[in-house]
Amino acid sequence: xxxxxxxxxxxDLKPGMGVKSVVRFSSEFSYLDKGTINFLKGMxxxxxxVVKQKDGKHTIPIVGLKLGDHLTAVVNIxxxxxxxxxxxxxxxxxxxxxxxxxxxxxSSLPAPEPVAAAVIGGGDAKIRARRVAETNTFLxxxxxxxxxxxxxxxxxxxxxxxxxxxxxxxxxxMEAVEEILKNDTSTAMVAVAGLKASxxxxxxxxxxxxxxxxxxxxxLSDGVKTLPEKLSRSTLAAGFMHDIGKSQVPKEILxxxxxxxxxxxxMLLMRKHVGFGAKILSDAGMDKAMINVAHYHHVKxxxxxxxxxxxxxxxxxxxxxxxxxxxxxxxxxxxxRSYKKNWVPGKAVEFLSSLKxxxxxxxxxxxxxxxxxxxxxxxxxxxxTGDLAFVTxxxxxxxxxxxxxxxxxxxxxxxxxxxxxxxxxxTDISITEVVDHYEHYSANEDQAFQIFSSLNVV
Numbered sequence: 392x393x394x395x396x397x398x399x400x401x402x403d404l405k406p407g408m409g410v411k412s413v414v415r416f417s418s419e420f421s422y423l424d425k426g427t428i429n430f431l432k433g434m435x436x437x438x439x440x441v442v443k444q445k446d447g448k449h450t451i452p453i454v455g456l457k458l459g460d461h462l463t464a465v466v467n468i469x470x471x472x473x474x475x476x477x478x479x480x481x482x483x484x485x486x487x488x489x490x491x492x493x494x495x496x497x498s499s500l501p502a503p504e505p506v507a508a509a510v511i512g513g514g515d516a517k518i519r520a521r522r523v524a525e526t527n528t529f530l531x532x533x534x535x536x537x538x539x540x541x542x543x544x545x546x547x548x549x550x551x552x553x554x555x556x557x558x559x560x561x562x563x564x565m566e567a568v569e570e571i572l573k574n575d576t577s578t579a580m581v582a583v584a585g586l587k588a589s590x591x592x593x594x595x596x597x598x599x600x601x602x603x604x605x606x607x608x609x610x611l612s613d614g615v616k617t618l619p620e621k622l623s624r625s626t627l628a629a630g631f632m633h634d635i636g637k638s639q640v641p642k643e644i645l646x647x648x649x650x651x652x653x654x655x656x657x658m659l660l661m662r663k664h665v666g667f668g669a670k671i672l673s674d675a676g677m678d679k680a681m682i683n684v685a686h687y688h689h690v691k692x693x694x695x696x697x698x699x700x701x702x703x704x705x706x707x708x709x710x711x712x713x714x715x716x717x718x719x720x721x722x723x724x725x726x727x728r729s730y731k732k733n734w735v736p737g738k739a740v741e742f743l744s745s746l747k748x749x750x751x752x753x754x755x756x757x758x759x760x761x762x763x764x765x766x767x768x769x770x771x772x773x774x775x776t777g778d779l780a781f782v783t784x785x786x787x788x789x790x791x792x793x794x795x796x797x798x799x800x801x802x803x804x805x806x807x808x809x810x811x812x813x814x815x816x817x818t819d820i821s822i823t824e825v826v827d828h829y830e831h832y833s834a835n836e837d838q839a840f841q842i843f844s845s846l847n848v849v
Contacts, residue, residue, distance in 0.1 A: 411495060442456070475496070529578070561628070568627045584722070600630025629681045714758065771839065
C-alpha cells in the first residue's frame, strides 16, 4: 500500500479514507482538560502526540499527556486502531470532537471524477497525486524551518560574541547543523530565505549555509535526494562559518546601517574578515576546504575587479569555494540591507546569469543555477493564464517548467484552495514573468511567507 500522504480538512474527510496523522485541532486543544485527554487516549491509543511547550515542540507517547498541555498533532497512529479505513461513525466523531485537519494515505482517496481531470488539463493521476503528496510534505516543514532559521541565527550571533570575547568556538554552528540534519529542513529553509528578508550578518550565515548545502546536493548527488551525512554536515558547517572572521570586526562597523565607501577605513577593516576567518578555522583544526571557503569566497574570476579580495591568484580558489562565492552574492541580493532593497530570488537569478566569466567561474555558476532553478522554490510568478502562483518544486532539468500552486486568479481574487500544476505536464501553460512578492503582498513584510506556508494544494 502506498505510504504517500495528502492533507485534507475535516469537511472533506470521508468513510474509507485512512488517517495517518491529525495535524490541526480546534482551540479547545490548546489547553487540554481531563475529558479531552481521555478522548484522545481512547481514540488514538498507543499513538504519539506533538505538544507545544515554552522551549518548543516535543513528540511524546500519548499516555504522557497532562492537564493544560497544548496539543498540535497526533502522529504515528498504529494500524491496530483500524483508522486506515474510516467508517461513517468515526468520521462523525472526529469532526464533532474538533479534529480539523488530517494527513491521509493517498491510496485511500476515491478515484478522481472525470470532470476534475478535464479541469486540470489531464495528465497522469498517479503523478499528480504524488506531486500533491510531496508538496504537502514539504509545506509541513516550512514553519519548522522558519523557527529553525531564527534559532540558528541566534546561534551564529552567539558564536560571533564568543569570538569577540577572545574565545572563538564553532559549537553553536555545529549544534545548528545537527538540528537541520535531524529535522531535514535544509531545502525548506532555502525557500524561507527567499520569502523572508534576512538581517545583514547572522541570518546571512544561516541562509548561506542551507543554500550552499542544496547547491552542493544538486551538483554532487546525481539526482538522489540526500547527500552522504558527512558531506551534508561539512557543507552546512562551511556555510555557517564562512564569515566567522567578522567576529573580529568591531560590532559598530559590522552592524552599522551605513553603506561604506570601497576605500573607507571601515570597509578596509571589514575586508580583513577573510584572513581572520581563515586563521580561526585553521587554529581550530578545520579541514582545508572549509578554510579555503572562509578565506577566498570574495575572490572573483577576474581578480582585478575592485570587489575581489584578498589579492591571490584564482588558481588558489578551490572549486567548492567558487561555488560558495556564487551563493554568497545570491544571498546578499535576496537578503535585506538597510541601504538597498532586497531582490526576490527569480530576479537575483537573472542578474547572476549576467556575471558569468567575470565575477564567477562559469561552470560553478551553471551548476548553481541548475540546482536552484530559474524560478527558485517560493518564487511568485505570473502564468500565461493570467493567474499568480508560487513555485513549490523543481522537477527534472526543464528549469522553465517547475511545479506551481495557483494562489490568485487572473481577476486578482485570492483563492482558498490552490491548484497544483506541473508545467512539464501542462505544456499549454507557461510562466510569463517573475513578480516581486514584497511589492505585490505588502500588508506586512512576511505576508508572502504567510500565504506560502498556508497553501492548501489540491
